[in-house]
Amino acid sequence: METIRDIKRRISSVKNTKKITRAMKMVAAAKLQNSQKKARNAKPFFNRTRRILSDVYKFSQQKDDHPLLHKSDGDHNLLLIISSDRGLCGAYNAKIIEEAQRFLKENPNTEIYALGSNARNYLKRRGHVFIKEYEQIDDYPGFYFAYQLSEEIIEIFKGKKFKQVNVIYTHFKSAISQKVKNITLLPIDADEIDYELQEKGEDVSEEHVDYIFEPSVKKILDLILPKYVSNTIYSVLLESKASEFGSRMTAMDAATENANEMIDDLTLSYNRARQASITKEITEIVGGAEALK
Amino acid sequence: MAPKKKIVLEIITPKKTVFKEEVNVLEAPAVDGLIGILPRHAPLITALKTGVIRAVMDDKERFISISEGIMDVKPDQVNIVARTAELSENIDLDRAKEAKERAEERLRESSAKIDHARAEGAMERAIARIKAADKHSSQYY
Numbered sequence: 001m002e003t004i005r006d007i008k009r010r011i012s013s014v015k016n017t018k019k020i021t022r023a024m025k026m027v028a029a030a031k032l033q034n035s036q037k038k039a040r041n042a043k044p045f046f047n048r049t050r051r052i053l054s055d056v057y058k059f060s061q062q063k064d065d066h067p068l069l070h071k072s073d074g075d076h077n078l079l080l081i082i083s084s085d086r087g088l089c090g091a092y093n094a095k096i097i098e099e100a101q102r103f104l105k106e107n108p109n110t111e112i113y114a115l116g117s118n119a120r121n122y123l124k125r126r127g128h129v130f131i132k133e134y135e136q137i138d139d140y141p142g143f144y145f146a147y148q149l150s151e152e153i154i155e156i157f158k159g160k161k162f163k164q165v166n167v168i169y170t171h172f173k174s175a176i177s178q179k180v181k182n183i184t185l186l187p188i189d190a191d192e193i194d195y196e197l198q199e200k201g202e203d204v205s206e207e208h209v210d211y212i213f214e215p216s217v218k219k220i221l222d223l224i225l226p227k228y229v230s231n232t233i234y235s236v237l238l239e240s241k242a243s244e245f246g247s248r249m250t251a252m253d254a255a256t257e258n259a260n261e262m263i264d265d266l267t268l269s270y271n272r273a274r275q276a277s278i279t280k281e282i283t284e285i286v287g288g289a290e291a292l293k
Numbered sequence: 294m295a296p297k298k299k300i301v302l303e304i305i306t307p308k309k310t311v312f313k314e315e316v317n318v319l320e321a322p323a324v325d326g327l328i329g330i331l332p333r334h335a336p337l338i339t340a341l342k343t344g345v346i347r348a349v350m351d352d353k354e355r356f357i358s359i360s361e362g363i364m365d366v367k368p369d370q371v372n373i374v375a376r377t378a379e380l381s382e383n384i385d386l387d388r389a390k391e392a393k394e395r396a397e398e399r400l401r402e403s404s405a406k407i408d409h410a411r412a413e414g415a416m417e418r419a420i421a422r423i424k425a426a427d428k429h430s431s432q433y434y
Contacts, residue, residue, distance in 0.1 A: 041307075041308060041309045042307045042308070044305050044310055045305045045306060045307045045374060048303075048305050048365075048372055048374050049363075049374050051365075051372075052338065052363055052365045052372070052374065055338065055365070056338055143307040143308070143376065147376070209336045209367075210335070210336060211336045211337060211338050212335055212336065212337040212338075213337075213338055213339070214323055214324070214325065214328075214337060214338070214339035214340070215324055215325050215339075215340070219324070219340060220338055220339070220340055220363070223340045223361075223363060224363055227363070227374075231307075234307060
């Protein structure tokens with residue numbers, strides 16, 4: 001049986017844990033707010049770039065010959081996985097890994113481009129091929145980082161080894177609800193963009209606009225398609241981070257709640273044990289007094 | 294006389310919408326030279342290089358330094374998306390000058406393994422910012 005001292009020690013240890021989980025929850029909540037703000041500020045930029053891209057695509061003639069708009073002849077897939085570097089964020093990484101494994105099973109010829117150490121460590125142990133790994137992703141990833149990544153990935157894609165580039169990331173719905181998504185990063189499907197814009201209720205230019213393209217359609221596409229890719233990467237990075245914080249916040253909230261419950265239970269048994277020992281002492285004293293009579 | 298036609302100029306970066314106002318005329322650094330846009334310009338999409346945008350309004354001129362981007366011109370509206378953009382009055386001239394010197398230095402010691410394109414980009418950006426800030430101050434002082 002646990003002695004009173006044991007119980008007391010456990011109570012104080014649970015209390016300490018609770019302090020940590022509560023602090024982590026508050027930190028995650030603050031960071032989540034920051035991430036959300038960043039994502040909000042970037043929205044107009046994304047939408048505008050998409051609009052321009054969709055216009056260029058629709059209203060130009062020689063659109064079909066750009067390499068970033070077509071699957072290349074390669075027979076490999078490239079998979080970009082965005083997971084977290086740190087743990088203690090509930091099922092966040094487990095869900096990403098699950099989705100990744102499903103994809104890897106369907107497409108055995110896949111090589112991985114990993115951001116964040118969690119999914120990387122897991123998949124590496126299972127012998128998957130990695131071409132690049134990034135760790136210690138900034139809590140608020142900058143646009144420049146996304147831009148560099150996109151340059152690298154486009155360079156790899158142009159090497160024609162990979163027919164397609166996919167991204168697995170966590171879509172941020174709200175602080176308590178996130179969903180793992182698998183999207184195609186390259187080749188860019190311009191019709192899809194137009195469709196998405198329409199779905200969002202953006203006023204897509206219906207009638208034909210006779211655009212002048214300076215200096216040429218190809219030059220513009222050369223500029224805007226990579227921009228679109230870095231946009232997409234930037235937005236999935238922001239969303240993934242927001243999801244990580246959201247997930248950590250809920251997990252730590254639950255942990256704090258559990259710690260509270262545990263403290264209540266332990267306090268109850270502590271009081272019981274204390275009561276029992278007092279009763280025992282009294283019985284002993286009374287018994288001793290009786291014996292002396 | 295009917296009220297003068299104007300263009301809504303909007304400059305957007307990933308961080309925020311830097312500028313959104315009605316302007317009479319604007320001048321932008323397209324890849325093949327400076328172009329001026331008046332109201333009711335024909336639809337045009339063009340690539341911009343790092344440089345300064347001049348926006349003329351009723352009573353003043355504004356200068357905005359941008360790093361390479363894309364401009365989408367419609368008769369009554371001009372949208373610019375750029376990686377970075379700064380209003381001239383927000384530019385710290387000393388910092389820009391320092392950045393320029395740093396970039397110059399890096400370009401000079403080209404023997405060392407440096408990212409040449411990156412240093413040149415930094416140089417261009419610094420020059421654009423200094424230009425924008427200079428124009429701003431010469432206008433007011």
